[in-house]
Amino acid sequence: MKLSDTLEYITVSFTADRFKTFMSSLGIIIGVLSIVVMLSMGEGLYSGVFGEFQGMNLDVINVVPGTWSQDENGPPNFRSTEEPAKLSDKDVDALKGVAGVKSAAPRTSAQVVISSRGRNASATVNGISPEEELELKGKVEEGRFLTDSDYRAVVIGKGVAEDLFRMKVSPGNKLRLYYDDRSMDFKVVGVQGDEAEISIARYDPNMEIYVTHDAMKDLLGRESYNYQQIEVTVDDPTQAETVAARIREALKRYHKDEAFSAVTSRSMLQSLESILAMIKYVLGGIAAVSLVVGGIGISNVMMLTVKERIKEIGVMKAIGATRRDIQRQYLLEAAMLGMTSSLIGIALGAGISVVIGKLAGLPSLVTWQSVAVGLLFGTLATTIAGVYPASRAAKLDPIEALRAE
Amino acid sequence: MAKSAGPGGEDGLNAAQTADDVVVLEKIEKSFRVGESWVSVLKGIDLAIARGEFVALMGPSGSGKSTLMNIVGCLDKPTSGRYLLLGRDVSSLSEDELARVRRKELGFIFQTFNLIGRVSVLKNVEMPMVLCEMPKDQRRARALELLENVGLAHRVDYSPINLSGGERQRVAIARALANDPDIIIADEPTGNLDLKSSDEVMRIMNHLNQEGRTIIMVTHNPEITEHCSRVIRLRDGKIVEDAP
Numbered sequence: 001m002k003l004s005d006t007l008e009y010i011t012v013s014f015t016a017d018r019f020k021t022f023m024s025s026l027g028i029i030i031g032v033l034s035i036v037v038m039l040s041m042g043e044g045l046y047s048g049v050f051g052e053f054q055g056m057n058l059d060v061i062n063v064v065p066g067t068w069s070q071d072e073n074g075p076p077n078f079r080s081t082e083e084p085a086k087l088s089d090k091d092v093d094a095l096k097g098v099a100g101v102k103s104a105a106p107r108t109s110a111q112v113v114i115s116s117r118g119r120n121a122s123a124t125v126n127g128i129s130p131e132e133e134l135e136l137k138g139k140v141e142e143g144r145f146l147t148d149s150d151y152r153a154v155v156i157g158k159g160v161a162e163d164l165f166r167m168k169v170s171p172g173n174k175l176r177l178y179y180d181d182r183s184m185d186f187k188v189v190g191v192q193g194d195e196a197e198i199s200i201a202r203y204d205p206n207m208e209i210y211v212t213h214d215a216m217k218d219l220l221g222r223e224s225y226n227y228q229q230i231e232v233t234v235d236d237p238t239q240a241e242t243v244a245a246r247i248r249e250a251l252k253r254y255h256k257d258e259a260f261s262a263v264t265s266r267s268m269l270q271s272l273e274s275i276l277a278m279i280k281y282v283l284g285g286i287a288a289v290s291l292v293v294g295g296i297g298i299s300n301v302m303m304l305t306v307k308e309r310i311k312e313i314g315v316m317k318a319i320g321a322t323r324r325d326i327q328r329q330y331l332l333e334a335a336m337l338g339m340t341s342s343l344i345g346i347a348l349g350a351g352i353s354v355v356i357g358k359l360a361g362l363p364s365l366v367t368w369q370s371v372a373v374g375l376l377f378g379t380l381a382t383t384i385a386g387v388y389p390a391s392r393a394a395k396l397d398p399i400e401a402l403r404a405e
Numbered sequence: 406m407a408k409s410a411g412p413g414g415e416d417g418l419n420a421a422q423t424a425d426d427v428v429v430l431e432k433i434e435k436s437f438r439v440g441e442s443w444v445s446v447l448k449g450i451d452l453a454i455a456r457g458e459f460v461a462l463m464g465p466s467g468s469g470k471s472t473l474m475n476i477v478g479c480l481d482k483p484t485s486g487r488y489l490l491l492g493r494d495v496s497s498l499s500e501d502e503l504a505r506v507r508r509k510e511l512g513f514i515f516q517t518f519n520l521i522g523r524v525s526v527l528k529n530v531e532m533p534m535v536l537c538e539m540p541k542d543q544r545r546a547r548a549l550e551l552l553e554n555v556g557l558a559h560r561v562d563y564s565p566i567n568l569s570g571g572e573r574q575r576v577a578i579a580r581a582l583a584n585d586p587d588i589i590i591a592d593e594p595t596g597n598l599d600l601k602s603s604d605e606v607m608r609i610m611n612h613l614n615q616e617g618r619t620i621i622m623v624t625h626n627p628e629i630t631e632h633c634s635r636v637i638r639l640r641d642g643k644i645v646e647d648a649p
Contacts, residue, residue: 005535009535012523012524311519317504318480318519319580320507320508320509321504322505
């Protein structure tokens with residue numbers, strides 16, 4: 001029997017019982033639909049997150065205490081077998097001496113309560129070295145940026161200035177910061193310009209406030225004041241990894257048994273990428289389970305179909321159909337059912353992804369990969385589901401089958 | 406027992422068998438397993454059928470005539486013995502090889518018609534040619550011609566479900582002739598038909614026989630054996646009568 005004739009014959013059986021065909025495809029339609037939706041949501045999350053990092057300088061090197069390590073393809077992790085390094089001015093000076101380093105900006109931050117005209121709110125305060133903060137320096141909108149000699153002066157983000165209190169906070173206003181049982185009064189000297197929020201990290205740079213390290217040290221009231229992080233910018237962004245390696249070498253001698261790391265933002269982003277990719281595939285995997293269930297449904301329907309057509313199979317065999325003819329017919333019937341259902345599932349899934357994206361505000365992105373995966377797995381699942389019924393049909397004894405009613 | 410094969414003959418033709426025999430059965434035995442024991446249904450059948458014969462196979466139920474027809478029709482294999490169909494030993498062919506023999510050399514007509522209800526009359530008749538991979542326009546032309554010959558040219562696009570019994574059997578006859586087989590195997594072809602349809606079907610069968618086709622027909626009805634050139638009676642798995 002020619003392939004084209006088999007296909008024609010199958011088409012007839014589909015159209016003959018449309019309701020049964022539809023009911024049996026439903027499982028696969030839902031399975032493929034969920035694969036497409038899950039993958040689209042995963043993809044949307046993925047590209048949404050990376051979209052937020054667009055335009056950010058990824059070639060900054062972060063020097064932090066502790067060990068940040070990443071295996072070849074695995075997730076990043078912090079190991080705490082070694083004492084974390086205490087970063088100090090000694091390190092900052094050493095960093096400035098490393099070839100290729102443009103600036104080294106030490107930072108220490110803490111959550112504080114901030115009070116203005118008798119009203120309180122919370123914000124993140126950062127102790128900085130103003131002369132090293134090249135990027136922040138350029139973003140002052142009102143007033144001026146901090147200088148190294150400032151003490152009771154504070155620069156605030158646009159959000160703190162405009163949204164945190166009922167009345168706008170402007171340069172010249174007083175702010176009181178509380179930390180534990182201490183408090184310090186500051187004078188606002190500048191307000192930063194609006195900056196994009198990184199929503200997935202729940203980081204809004206507009207809600208930050210900045211003071212000098214001298215003030216920060218007194219506010220925190222700690223005996224040993226260390227830097228939580230030193231942000232290093234480089235002369236040539238393409239050489240960031242090389243410079244990071246030099247930094248590791250240079251700082252080693254100050255921190256013999258202490259752990260510290262020098263990682264570029266880009267490599268941290270790559271770790272994030274691997275986590276997000278994992279999430280994407282887990283979502284796809286969950287959807288695959290529903291596809292398996294759909295496949296079992298198809299298998300059941302095919303078994304019923306074979307049973308229903310037992311006499312017809314007997315007739316086909318009597319007039320000369322070989323096992324292969326019959327086997328191919330039922331296998332192809334399953335495959336075509338799968339392919340049609342998958343296409344419907346893809347169309348519905350794409351539609352639903354777009355609607356969810358719009359209504360729930362979740363990122364979703366229908367890619368050709370998710371369409372291809374849906375089509376491939378949908379068709380594959382039904383074809384596999386068809387193998388057993390098809391071989392049952394092929395093995396029928398024509399005499400027995402003809403006798404069936 | 407003029408035409409039945411005699412004993413002996415290791416290979417090739419034996420004494421009583423002529424070159425024109427289309428069906429030659431030698432010591433055919435068939436037993437079925439029923440539970441723990443074996444039941445012998447055919448107990449040594451020797452039979453030769455010449456080209457152009459119209460053979461009626463009769464016998465009470467349980468006599469083994471259906472089993473014999475299944476073997477002659479290549480739907481079943483004998484437990485022992487030899488079966489030469491058109492000079493070729495088919496007793497040891499595989500299931501798929503037998504299927505190819507059926508589609509080329511044999512035409513089947515069943516008591517219950519056994520048409521495929523899901524496809525049109527035309528497609529039913531085309532089916533054996535589809536299995537032989539005959540080109541589309543060629544098989545369509547032949548199917549139309551065959552349907553016209555049985556007087557059903559106006560029913561080609563009908564579903565067999567909407568036809569009368571007599572019409573259905575005529576479609577089945579057209580289907581049986583699709584690949585122009587030498588031998589027609591008919592299993593009580595008039596068993597489910599009224600008198601008028603029955604006559605019509607027998608008239609067509611007669612015509613086919615006159616064209617030179619060999620017909621082997623199982624029947625219960627003594628009246629229709631008058632069309633036949635030979636009547637073979639089976640009882641208890643043995644041929645008890647073989648007369649013109």
